Amino acid sequence: MSHATSLDPLFNPRSVAIVGASGNNPWTRLVVDTLRNLGFDGSVFYVNRRGGDVMGEVAYTSCSAIGKPVDAAFVAVPAAALEEALDDIADAGIRFGVVVSSGFAETGGAGATEQERIFARAANRGLRLLGPNSLGAVNLVDRSALSALPVPLPVLPGGRIALISQSGATAGLLAQQAHRQNIGLSHIVALGNEAMIDLADVLAYAVEQPSVKAIALFAETIRRPERFLAVAERALELRKPIVVLKVGSSPLTAEVAQAHTGALVGDDRVFNAVCAQYGLVRVDSLEQLLVTASVLAHLGPLEDKGFAAVSISGGACEVMADAGSAAGVRFTRFAPATLERLKGVLAEFGAAHNPLDITGAAMAKPEMLKEVLEILGQDPDVGLLGCTFDMPSTAQLTHTFSLAMLDNTLRGFASAKCPTILLEQTMKDTSDHARSLMTTHEVPFLAPGIDSTMRAISHAYTWSSRLHGERSRKTPVPALSSERPVTERAALDYLASHGVPVIPATVVRSADEAFEAATHLAGAVALKILSPDIFHKTEVGGVALDIRTPEQARKAYEEIMASVSSHAPNARIEGVIVSPMRTNGIELFVGVAKDPMFGPVLAVGLGGIWVEAMSDTSLRLLPVEARDVKEMLGELKAKKILEGYRGAPPVDLNKLSDVIAHVGNAALALGEDMATLEVNPMYVRSDTIEALDALVVWRNAG
Numbered sequence: 001m002s003h004a005t006s007l008d009p010l011f012n013p014r015s016v017a018i019v020g021a022s023g024n025n026p027w028t029r030l031v032v033d034t035l036r037n038l039g040f041d042g043s044v045f046y047v048n049r050r051g052g053d054v055m056g057e058v059a060y061t062s063c064s065a066i067g068k069p070v071d072a073a074f075v076a077v078p079a080a081a082l083e084e085a086l087d088d089i090a091d092a093g094i095r096f097g098v099v100v101s102s103g104f105a106e107t108g109g110a111g112a113t114e115q116e117r118i119f120a121r122a123a124n125r126g127l128r129l130l131g132p133n134s135l136g137a138v139n140l141v142d143r144s145a146l147s148a149l150p151v152p153l154p155v156l157p158g159g160r161i162a163l164i165s166q167s168g169a170t171a172g173l174l175a176q177q178a179h180r181q182n183i184g185l186s187h188i189v190a191l192g193n194e195a196m197i198d199l200a201d202v203l204a205y206a207v208e209q210p211s212v213k214a215i216a217l218f219a220e221t222i223r224r225p226e227r228f229l230a231v232a233e234r235a236l237e238l239r240k241p242i243v244v245l246k247v248g249s250s251p252l253t254a255e256v257a258q259a260h261t262g263a264l265v266g267d268d269r270v271f272n273a274v275c276a277q278y279g280l281v282r283v284d285s286l287e288q289l290l291v292t293a294s295v296l297a298h299l300g301p302l303e304d305k306g307f308a309a310v311s312i313s314g315g316a317c318e319v320m321a322d323a324g325s326a327a328g329v330r331f332t333r334f335a336p337a338t339l340e341r342l343k344g345v346l347a348e349f350g351a352a353h354n355p356l357d358i359t360g361a362a363m364a365k366p367e368m369l370k371e372v373l374e375i376l377g378q379d380p381d382v383g384l385l386g387c388t389f390d391m392p393s394t395a396q397l398t399h400t401f402s403l404a405m406l407d408n409t410l411r412g413f414a415s416a417k418c419p420t421i422l423l424e425q426t427m428k429d430t431s432d433h434a435r436s437l438m439t440t441h442e443v444p445f446l447a448p449g450i451d452s453t454m455r456a457i458s459h460a461y462t463w464s465s466r467l468h469g470e471r472s473r474k475t476p477v478p479a480l481s482s483e484r485p486v487t488e489r490a491a492l493d494y495l496a497s498h499g500v501p502v503i504p505a506t507v508v509r510s511a512d513e514a515f516e517a518a519t520h521l522a523g524a525v526a527l528k529i530l531s532p533d534i535f536h537k538t539e540v541g542g543v544a545l546d547i548r549t550p551e552q553a554r555k556a557y558e559e560i561m562a563s564v565s566s567h568a569p570n571a572r573i574e575g576v577i578v579s580p581m582r583t584n585g586i587e588l589f590v591g592v593a594k595d596p597m598f599g600p601v602l603a604v605g606l607g608g609i610w611v612e613a614m615s616d617t618s619l620r621l622l623p624v625e626a627r628d629v630k631e632m633l634g635e636l637k638a639k640k641i642l643e644g645y646r647g648a649p650p651v652d653l654n655k656l657s658d659v660i661a662h663v664g665n666a667a668l669a670l671g672e673d674m675a676t677l678e679v680n681p682m683y684v685r686s687d688t689i690e691a692l693d694a695l696v697v698w699r700n701a702g
Helices: 027-037 079-091 111-123 167-180 199-207 226-238 262-263 270-276 286-299 314-328 336-343 367-376 399-415 430-440 451-468 488-497 511-520 550-567 625-637 651-667
Strands: 016-019 041-046 059-060 072-075 098-100 128-130 136-139 144-145 161-165 185-190 214-219 242-246 306-309 382-388 420-422 504-508 525-530 543-547 575-580 587-595 600-608 617-621 672-684 688-691 694-698
Touching: 016 027, 016 079, 027 136, 072 079, 072 144, 072 511, 079 098, 079 111, 079 617, 144 286, 144 336, 161 167, 161 199, 167 185, 167 214, 167 286, 185 199, 199 226, 199 306, 214 286, 214 672, 226 270, 242 286, 270 617, 286 420, 286 451, 306 314, 306 367, 314 382, 314 451, 314 600, 336 367, 367 399, 382 451, 399 672, 420 451, 451 672, 488 525, 488 651, 504 511, 511 525, 511 550, 511 575, 525 550, 550 575, 587 651, 600 625, 600 651, 617 625, 617 651, 625 651, 651 672, 651 688
Parallel strands: 016 041, 016 072, 041 059, 072 098, 098 128, 161 185, 161 214, 214 242, 306 382, 382 420
Antiparallel strands: 136 144, 136 185, 504 575, 525 543, 525 575, 587 600, 587 672, 600 617, 672 688, 672 694
């Protein structure tokens, strides 16, 4: 079976066994209530080794005693009895299950060891289990479950969002919140300790389900990054957004602390880079997780066109404008033909701005709303059309004119050439009355709150742009190199062998040789100490810049050697590098460090002293291609400088992107022992690009 269907007995069981069932076991009642509330029409078997009856039903003393095929089991026994229970399940031919039993890895080292032993044995017996410490899975589309999670009622029809959570309590809370806001879920999965089936497995299953249009993911950690990223790629292929709220951070290992890259790449920015690179939509709150997933599930991919919105409230238009602009939403400037058509519809005191306030005149003439929406829906630069409408929460608040406006809005949407969205001004719970009105008037979706919806719309555009630029991530990984550069010059020579242009240099070992080297170089020169033990040369007086005569070069050599001997008397000195000075260009930083979760990460930003002062960097996982790097450069605050600022020549971004991609490949070729590789600065002026300084730090110094 394909991976998509291999977990069907777990996520869509038609017969289930509750192992450890009893009237005194609270899990039993929770599981049974969930099945009943769903209207589960399959078979439920109760297993208790003492036999008797449970909740009025016969209890079997073992799974084998059931004597019928069972798709999956919910295991609710104490930790000490788990191994025996799993053996019984395997003996009965049941291959899938949820283990709610706790007392394992979540308790510490001893619990983790016991968990590993028991679940390794279960795997050897052919079992596939969710848990331990898992509240299970609910399938709201097929009305089946193996879960102790309460199901909010009534079950909302047409659920499109699979909710996957590494926290069981959070899964339950999010399910309740989704129901309050009329956000239909298709699946709810609480992962537990992930001893066997993990987040990537469930994600892979969810993206293949026809009913799932978006995935809402609450994540604390990514246990199998490579598999996780492969599923993210598959989701892009299927055009299904993954919206993730990830807590925690991903700091780099302590070994890279002596290089700039460790600080630049660390913390949570690596996961942000992963999201940008693989089309994941990252949000920062539980509420935004649900709203964003629901908006994306409703809208699907958007064209690269602007957003247009309509309201009868000028205040709502102003709030939308502010919230949308802050979120990065581009509002359409209406075409001249659109403006001309609007003149014949709008009241004399209405102005055709976007968002468009059609004023209270629409209350007396609701058909105005339909006409305006029909006009805007034909504008060539409108990729998404929105309109505010606050659904009445009670019968007393429901007026004929408000329902007429709703119907006119929906009729106006019907002729639009783009996706449409109806949004409420504030985030509020959906009452039964409002839900009934939505059903009666066939409202497909109602987005809750202007601020949260505008942020969700921004995410929808960003995700859609990633789809439009979709491509294979099968960038080849370079062959490993046998070289192990340590000094600056060795690092530069190594980079040169991988297609990176580097500054010419001469290594001198006396003041006279410094004099000769400066004589042969036209113009000013720079001198730098060459030592495998000195990472930051300026801190020990190991750098002299803008040296204009051979005699100054001789003197600079002597001063560098004296200063280094004083500040680093035990450092190994291999000489002094003499290179031509480079001025009137841009200095960039290009570095590679290894994240403990996702591996090698490329960082690009302004170089020299600005790398730390500005903290303006863009990150990507390696390997990358030149087009990935060009995208990174476009994310920098300093991109205006690269494009040619105040008369400076623009940088050849295609050539620069190619060079930086070569740096990334060179870093990968150094293998697992490389901790960091950084070029700082990389000199750039128009189409002239040179690495001026380079550093490689190794995990094993020997």
